[in-house]
Amino acid sequence: MSDLVIETRDDPPPKEVRRLESNLGAFNRERAEPSQYRPLAVFLRNGSDLVGGASGYTHWKWLFVAHLWVASPLRGGGWGRRLMQAMEAAAIRRGCRAAHLDTFSFQALGFYEKLGYQRFGTLADYPPGESRYFLYKKW
Numbered sequence: 001m002s003d004l005v006i007e008t009r010d011d012p013p014p015k016e017v018r019r020l021e022s023n024l025g026a027f028n029r030e031r032a033e034p035s036q037y038r039p040l041a042v043f044l045r046n047g048s049d050l051v052g053g054a055s056g057y058t059h060w061k062w063l064f065v066a067h068l069w070v071a072s073p074l075r076g077g078g079w080g081r082r083l084m085q086a087m088e089a090a091a092i093r094r095g096c097r098a099a100h101l102d103t104f105s106f107q108a109l110g111f112y113e114k115l116g117y118q119r120f121g122t123l124a125d126y127p128p129g130e131s132r133y134f135l136y137k138k139w
Helices: 014-031 079-093 109-114
Strands: 038-046 049-059 062-070 098-104 118-124 131-138
Touching (some): 038 079, 049 079, 098 109, 109 118, 109 131
Parallel strands (some): 062 098
Antiparallel strands (some): 038 049, 049 062, 098 131, 118 131
């Protein structure tokens, strides 16, 4: 092991990234139950137009909400709440017992707190001048 070198890449080869992910996955499988990772999304459409939606995934009996978006003209009409309820209902059907997500100070902290999500962490000045909040909700 005398030839060890740390290499930094701005353009990491996808094959090498997949190898890292595979090795980490093998490590995790030795120590935790299978994650049962499954993508999940709900969409709000006006005809064929996408006007809102949420996406994320479920694993280890948790829902992670990665994205929630509602078109500007529909904001404030309860569509975000309905989309989150649909995500949570789908996660519950999959056997999930809780959810987590993150949001920024310029996004929807109050919205998620009204839905019962509790803040468990904050990164101040991320992005500069703003904050990033981490929230969870148990059912």
